[in-house]
């Protein structure tokens with residue numbers, strides 16, 4: 001059995017987070033090349049991607065992370081009049097981002113198999129309901145791809161946001177032979193001791209465990225999920241299983257490749 005790596009492409013890395021629904025094709029293509037190199041080296045890779053400007057902006061306006069808010073008086077948008085409509089628009093936006101990614105991988109001759117969470121997962125958080133082993137049964141034949149999405153919930157909230165950071169936990173736990181989990185993020189080299197604007201290269205935390213505090217940035221103006229803090233927490237859950245967990249700067253393709261291959265690389269290693 002080949003070793004398997006779960007990689008999360010952060011939404012802030014693969015999109016322009018300030019501009020509604022704008023992919024960063026240059027980064028997506030460079031990350032796709034890394035995927036090909038990893039497969040050529042004999043790894044199985046499962047890809048999880050975030051939403052960036054394809055999901056967070058509209059989900060934020062319509063407070064989709066809080067579920068159905070029947071009595072709240074939302075400001076309507078030209079192309080969207082209700083939370084229910086926003087759910088289906090955000091799902092479609094995610095399918096569009098996903099298509100950009102699949103096309104880029106297919107252009108390199110790679111097989112892709114998309115697993116849209118709204119079709120197979122229920123409820124939010126890393127203990128969401130969904131049969132990982134069944135849904136991802138073809139992970140040894142194709143690059144299985146999933147992503148943060150709006151999913152149905154069984155309680156009165158009716159729907160909610162399942163983050164890619166939650167999906168990676170369950171994939172790492174349940175898919176046999178996952179050796180490594182890599183978070184490729186945008187703009188920073190890993191977890192920093194201070195917010196990025198005031199940090200210098202000495203502020204990179206090379207090894208992080210949950211007892212170490214840091215002033216993570218979480219752009220609450222834009223993000224409906226948890227930013228770097230959620231990655232760190234979820235990463236520690238995975239590290240507990242003896243799986244190597246790294247947070248690295250995804251703008252450097254060689255770092256992404258080295259991280260996937262288990263070669264020493266600049267970034268933050270998470271230990272339980």
Ligand code: IP8
Pocket residue numbers: 011049050051052055056059090094147148149150161162163164165224225226
């Ligand atoms: O960027 C968020 O997923 P994440 C998904 O992986 C949506 O946290 C639709 C906002």
